[in-house]
Amino acid sequence: MGARAVNDRQAARRREATPASIPAVRKGDALDVSELPSYGFAHRSLMWWGNAGMMTIEGVAFGFMVVIYFYLRDIARVWPDAGSPPDLLWGTVNLGVILASAVPNYLAQKAAQDRSLPRVRTWLYVCSLFGIALSVVRWFEFTALNVRWDDGAYGSVVWVLLGFHSFNLVTDVLDTFVLTAVTYSKPVEGKRFVDIAENCGYWYFVVLTWIPIYAVIYFGARV
Amino acid sequence: MNGIHDALAPAGPQALALFHLWNAMLVVCTVVFALTMAALAIALWRAPRATERASADLDAQPRKEAALRRSVVWGIAGSSVLLLVLLFASFYADRALSALPLADAVHIDLVGHRFWWEAHYEPHDPEQTFATANELHVPVGRPVLIRLRADDVIHSFWVPSLSGKKDLIPGRESTIAVRADRVGTYRGQCAEFCGYQHAQMALVVVAETPERYERWRSLQREPAHAPSDAQQARGRELVEQTSCAMCHAIVGTRAGGRRAPDLTHVAGRGWLGAGAVANTPKLRAEWIANAQKFKPGVDMPPIDVAADDLAAISAYLGSLE
């Protein structure tokens, strides 16, 4: 029973991933689409594309903040030009927690793709808790930067780099809260599950962008 | 401010190289333009007319399409070749600009301010250095190496008859090398918007024979002339004791301000206020009394003095050749 259910689920997911798995049907000079699904996951959903656009926009902005960091470092005689490199503790804790958060995120995404409301709710709660924890840790990171934002170019760029990622982090955590709350609003349509799956996709972006930004903030002034 | 200021009237090798490049580009671009417009005109002339109701031609005639394709391919090939030619012309001119021999150069430190030009000649040599403003004299035939700085906002040094422009950027230092090969007065103007009175931040480069330049240079190195009559003496006293000295410097007097143009030899300059007014006795007095009238927004405030005091100041400054 268990193995067959897993196989069925995998087959279902494979079918969903391929286009036109329920084909349109020709009826005379018309193409009948009444049997087509009214939503799809991953790149079959428009939300995925909107999300991809958002991630590109923010990715470009983050990428250029990193470029600005190295630009300012390049023209500086000494780096950091004020203050000292940040303490490694809170940033590394953040790295660990954020990487760990990818697990409940993955489980929430799978639950959404399986359209299982109870599992989605559970894992969204776990994600929300991780989000709160990360926000707290992020607060401590700011206090451990060892430089003020108005202390030279180094302070400015480090604060803004951390600040931009924090903005993303906090807005996505708030999004997660909202989605958790929305699971209580009946009736739950299929596209809610798509939204939840997409928000999980965006969380991966928040996690992945932290890795290079962490490296730049915490080691850019040490190497 | 009067002077030649035409990129198409070059008076030195830099501007000349650019003038040649301009001519080359103008010719090539005009030819390309003419050919393309001719092709368009011929296409318009020869194509039959139709109305909106005519049905569209979906079956392209193979021979005609092939001929069109050939034309497009030739067009692109030709354009690419011409672009390559212009690219080489551009690189060639670029190299010519940097190939100016710099032996026996005159060195000038030029600092851009809002809204005037501060110049220090031979800044590295305490025996030879002197300060002036807004009017640069250079010897014909000798290179001039100008170091460009700005402390406030971005300006740009541009004397079109001598060379292209170079920006003066706070926090960055750049240099430009020019040479005047003909005697004359060449006008320039700040070419990067720097605020309120950007429009009135001109300068002149006066190219003179080497002998006249040497005379000018030795004169500039001397301290200010002593007053030759009572009015001028009164003028000097006022300059030293009132607000003038807070901003202006006159070497040899007690006026040592650094925030405004050096006035040691101001009477020898053709214009005041970076080209705002001509340096005639009447206009000089009006400028001193109320510079804001001619160049509103400059840092120089109106000077509230009695009429004869004003005349004295103006007479004194008018004696500082």
Place this chain on the structure above:
Amino acid sequence: MESVGALPSRPRPRKRARTRSAAAAHRPMVRDGDGPGSRAAEELERTWQEKPGLVGWLSINNHKTLGLRFVVTAFFFAGLAGVMGGLMRHQLATANSHLLGPDFYNQLFSMHGTTMMFLFAVPVMQGFALYIVPLMIGTRNTAFPRMSACAYWLYLFGGLLLFGAFATNTGPDAGWFEYVPLAGPQYGIGKRADFWNMLVTYSEAMGLMVAVDITTTILKLRAPGMSLRQMPLFVWASLVTSVMIIFAMPLVMLGANLVQFDRMLGTHFFNPAEGGDALLWQHLFWFFGHPEVYFIFIPALGFVSAIIPTFARRPMFGHDAIVLSLVTTGFLSFGLWVHHMFATNLPELGKSFFTAMSFMIAIPTALQIFCWIATIAGGRLVMRTPFLFVLGFFFVLMIGGLTGIMLGSVPLDLQVHDTYFVVAHLHYVLIGGAVFPLFAALYYWFPKVTGKQLGETLGKWHFWLFFIGVNLTFFPLHILGLEGMPRRIYTYGAETGWEPLSMVSAVGQVINDVSTLIFAINLIRTVFFKKERASADPWGAGTLEWSVASPPPRCNFFALPVVSSREPLWAPPAEVTHVQGLSAQIREGLTTTVIDALPDTRYAYPEPEIWPFVAALSVTIWLVWSVWSVPGFVWGLIPPALAFLLWYWPNKKEAKEELRWEREP
């Protein structure tokens, strides 16, 4: 029954729609697929009509209304900026003019540039794309209509705020690109630069939202059969532009925010005394700024590619070459930005690279021009106003492009940079390359949008006067630049000798004004006094937007088309012509696969709601509050957070209705 789709599959048991209420289960489900006049068509009209009243008007998210709003608002701002341009020409017509003082003049040229670039040129192109693209690709609305609705309100509020600032003597006064340190904390006194930074934030947010909408629409909502190879060139141009916007606009938003941080929080990004660099702003700005002009130019190339085939009565010659040219131009435009910085002290070798790149981008543009001329040469010509404006485009744009090559050369640029030569060049490329095609597009699509055709005779007068006026206004400026006249000067002395040509230019400007007047008369006469209605396809064109009535029904198509050719209306009738089975009772469309446009899923478009408007209003509160107070930047985030929450919160009634039609993948 044949299956049309990528994969064969076992016949599946028909899934029952999940419904919650018995009453809903008894209501008949009306699907689309029949033509105008049928029961389905009536249901569709009812489903797609707007809500009544002011709230309804503020809630509209139909792409046609939004597109029209963008275009009308853009022309309104262009009119204001045009008046500013006229004032500047008047001031400079004579030496030592005292018509305008330096401060007002500095605000004028800054406002003129900022308005034209941010509030006219890009929005008007996006507005056309919003209106035309869904019709041209055979769908009922864009992918994210609420996002584009919010973008419109952001655009309107941003523009009004900028002009409000200008009206209170707080307009930006450091040029349309607000270089630091002039616009920085030390020299940018007052709130002027803050308002400019705010305007940039608004217009970039707006541009990005519309760009994401258009990109998704083009990739996923095309009619079945409209593979990428069959997609019209205007849609390609819109796609390339939107993708470029996504990559370039974040830069200027980032840069403007960094300047704001320098101004309000004391950071030192651009302060050379504390490790910053004034040139960093230039890099950030121009990395956006150069692609920006292509956001304006490439859609215009799309207009030309849409119009020429219609007026040459034949498909475009070199369709694939033009697609490649558009994409290449898009890519290359990201590699040119340093050519705005040739006069700085960047390394010479680096600058030469950008000369090569700047020359290189001429080649795809030249290819397009030659393909267009080939199309004309191989066609039968209909000489109407849209086509005339296209011809004017060729002439004016080419001059602009060639002076662009001149400017691309480092040494030559050192003479003409920051002079009236550049002013001449930019107006030639923007007016020639964008405004002429824009007018062509206006005359071309006017009957589709309004149901009436603009007058031909007045159109021809408009064209000729505009053509003469533009050349007379801007050609002399090339010479003035070479004669030493720098940009952004409010006056000049008579001894410079710049007066005669400046006067000629001012006369040209007056002719432009007359041509605009004639255009306005044509507009008013047609809209308010003309009785004749236009047919669905008055020009005999081939693309899908001409298959629906003029103006189109709210749902665009009573049955979505199926296409198999680039010009569906010219192609012989196909075996499969339309789609049926979408709901006529909820707003439904069809998503298709990205490359081959095979039917993929059905898609429920969002209903009209007030939340996009409220969200834009709340963002305005936040931004204005932040200009005056640093804590406002934080607390001011609460209204937008609330607005977006309410926007997202599901509407139970809509959800119930959609569930009737829901089908799992």
